[in-house]
Amino acid sequence: MRFVINNLQLFLDEEESDLSIKIAKETRTEPRFFTYSIIKKSVDSRKGQVSFIYTCLVESPLFLKGRNVRPYKEVEEVKIPASNLDSRPVVVGFGPSGMFAALVLARSGAKPIILERGKKVEEREADVETLKAKGVLDPNSNVCYGEGGAGTFSDGKLHTGVNDPHSKFVLDEFVKHGAKDDILYSATPHIGSDILKHVVVSFREEIIALGGDILFSSCLSGIHTNKGRIDSISYTDEKGTMRKLDCSYLLLALGHSPNETMRALFSSGLKIEPKDFSIGVRIEHLQKDIDISNYHRFASNKKLPPSSYHSVIHLPNGRAVYSFCNCPGGYVVNSSSSLNEVLTNGMSNNARDAINGNSAMLVNVKVDDYFHGSPLDGFEFRNSIERKAFCKDKPYFAPIETLGGFLDNDSQRPLGKIKPSYEPGVYLSSLSSYLPNFISSSLKEAFPQLAKRQSFFADEDALLTGFETRSSSPIRIPRDENGESNILGLYPLGEGASYAGGITSAALDGIKIALKIISK
Ligand SMILES: Cc1cc2nc3c(=O)[nH]c(=O)nc-3n(C[C@H](O)[C@H](O)[C@H](O)COP(=O)(O)OP(=O)(O)OC[C@H]3O[C@@H](n4cnc5c(N)ncnc54)[C@H](O)[C@@H]3O)c2cc1C
Incomplete structure (x- = not known):
């Protein structure tokens, strides 16, 4: 049987191996009757004292009882149905929301096409270093733009106020793609920039292996509709050539920085609200x-x-x-x-x-x-x-x-x-x-x-x-219960559209929208 035991306290002069003694005390059993793993660890520094507080998952043939013991509830798995979409979905933006949406779409067999205005993380890193060393900015390859989005050169904090059953999936995927496994139990999980840059490469590789295409240095410049539905998009490719791509499912995961893209979308009829x-x-x-x-x-x-x-x-x-x-x-x-x-x-x-x-x-x-009449005034x-x-x-x-x-x-x-x-x-x-x-x-x-x-x-x-100035988006792109904007087939997501505020919530939104599309 599996149980969760919380509020297990270890002082700084105690070792993690002492947890078995604490569990034994809490459940009034001997350590030989159970095995355990840590599922949460936090620091408590209140009242002038500092200790670690643990929550453990405990397995035992006995029915364990105690003040802080409760039965373990299985975490809901993310079930990705096979896609039967009639065309390849297009994801614009390869930050956390676009990356997780693309991952789910790719695993469903939908073979997404991803457009990212920035470069692969290896080249992007060199551009970020040039800015730091020489004060020269590449407007398409910087701390906000490029593979992994704004989350790559970040602290990589993953805690979120969002209570979502898919949070575990997000953490598991980060670990599967190279993050340290302490993020699975830390109360304040963080990955760090030095690791994140490898993690995003691993996401790229899986998506491509599943038949997805990632077009770097490819910037969305316009959308085209037919009878209120998305029909195609325009973008400039890595050589600066303007191209058109037919598209019936467009996931807009742009982040909160691209003013000029938002202006183009607004002038094509996308509903945008100031916030x-x-x-x-x-x-x-x-x-x-x-x-x-x-x-x-x-x-x-x-x-x-x-x-x-x-x-x-x-x-x-x-x-x-x-x-x-x-x-x-x-x-x-x-x-x-x-x-x-x-x-x-x-x-x-x-x-x-x-x-x-x-x-x-x-x-x-x-x-x-700031409002003077346009929803884009916040920019x-x-x-x-x-x-x-x-x-x-x-x-x-x-x-x-x-x-x-x-x-x-x-x-x-x-x-x-x-x-x-x-x-x-x-x-x-x-x-x-x-x-x-x-x-x-x-x-x-x-x-x-x-x-x-x-x-x-x-x-x-x-x-x-x-x-x-850019802790959150100054606009919101409304969407209905299907996740669609006023333009059918166009799905706004992530932080830029104001459905997320940080890496984990952006990733969760990406999963949610991808599942909505393939479950249609
Ligand atoms: C330095 C820094 C540190 C941060 N630290 C943390 C942290 O520790 N924890 C946390 O939770 N959050 C942190 N954040 C915020 C977090 O990064 C964002 O909340 C998150 O990345 C939002 O994800 P997103 O997918 O919605 O958008 P983004 O990550 O912004 O990704 C959007 C992507 O869209 C691309 N794009 C934009 N316009 C176009 C276009 N026209 N065509 C093609 N592609 C386009 C961009 O290049 C970008 O890659 C940090 C942000 C920064 C900048």
């Missing part, structure tokens, strides 16, 4: 200071992973200021996807062993803040900040300011103990001067309040880097 999103800055602290705040006197214990945080302040002005996409032991990265604009995000490698930890500090932006709102942040004498350098300088309106205050991780470089500047007042004043109001909760927020040397 709230968020804008802010990246903040960097010394990771050891974050650890001291979270782990107290245990901060230097080697068993503990670099710690993370999540903070929210609700202000009287109706805005929320919140941390987002925390990257412990990581780097602030340039994630521009168009020429002459600067924006940031965060990434880390699997070991999360960089000196700084960073996080976005965001303020919510409401539709009323211009964020682009105007990104363009201002671009300095032509220092291409793709980012404006930075210390927290102390930001709060005291002293933008030239010299850097203290925290060195910026952003490449190709930074320049001191008043970040408030780039931002609408409601964003900078909300940040200024929130930081002192955050400092009362977590000591590292009181560090005036903390570095603010401008600007985090």
Whole structure:
């Protein structure tokens, strides 16, 4: 019989092998009567004490009882039916949503055709390095565009607020394609950029082996309809030649960056709605200071992973200021996807062993803040900040300011103990001067309040880097219960269409839409 036992606590001076003693105690049986595996592991650092909390799957011939024991419920498998589609589906975008949709379609036998404007990850990596070293951006091959999408050069955090029975499938597939298996049980699973770049190659290889085609450096430029149904698409291929492709099933997994593609789709009749999103800055602290705040006197214990945080302040002005996409032991990265604009995000490698930890500090932006009549106005709102942040004498350098300088309106205050991780470089500047007042004043109001909760927020040397403008999409593409947009046969999915917010939820949305199409 199989059981789940939760709340099994191990202190830092105990070993994982001690779990059998804890299980025996909890169930009042001897270890020889059961075997177990870990299905969840988290760190509990509340009340000045630090311990690991485990959930274990236990198998025993006995009926086990205990306060934290419950029968194991089998996880629903993803059942992929054989496809009987009358033509090959086309997936545009090979980020997590497009990748998982393509994987499911390929396993169903549908032989998807995938269009990705960026390059294969091997070439893409070289382009990202060129941007960091020389300040030269390839607008089709960068941190946002290319194989694996925006998720490739990321922290690879996989936790999601979405409660979906297919989550296990996503984690299993990542492991099958090369991620470490600790993501299967960590409460805060993360893959890391250094591993992700191999994982996406493995996805590519499986999809191609199953008869799929992936056309890199191929950018969707238009859609064509017939009687309200998708009929064909136009795209430019890797040689810059305009091509047309017949298409009855179009999965749009574009991510939230391609303004010009969204404009083309909107002008062809695709219904798009404006939505709230968020804008802010990246903040960097010394990771050891974050650890001291979270782990107290245990901060230097080697068993503990670099710690993370999540903070929210609700202000009287109706805005929320919140941390987002925390990257412990990581780097602030340039994630521009168009020429002459600067924006940031965060990434880390699997070991999360960089000196700084960073996080976005965001303020919510409401539709009323930017709407002038077009559902695409949000793109211009964020682009105007990104363009201002671009300095032509220092291409793709980012404006930075210390927290102390930001709060005291002293933008030239010299850097203290925290060195910026952003490449190709930074320049001191008043970040408030780039931002609408409601964003900078909300940040200024929130930081002192955050400092009362977590000591590292009181560090005036903390570095603010401008600007985090693309934490979510400024539009939503409505779809019906079949997953279709107002144009039949066109399925919007993933983060760009606002059905996901992160790698795992984007992957889940890809699975959901692919299953809908092949189950038709
Ligand atoms: C640096 C960074 C770090 C991040 N860290 C994390 C993290 O740790 N955890 C997390 O959950 N999320 C993270 N995110 C967010 C996460 O990457 C996204 O939520 C996720 O990638 C969205 O998946 P998607 O498939 O919807 O879109 P995307 O991943 O954005 O993929 C869209 C793809 O479409 C392609 N495309 C766009 N337009 C066209 C066109 N016209 N023709 C052809 N192809 C096109 C793009 O090149 C891109 O590859 C991070 C993002 C960045 C940039």
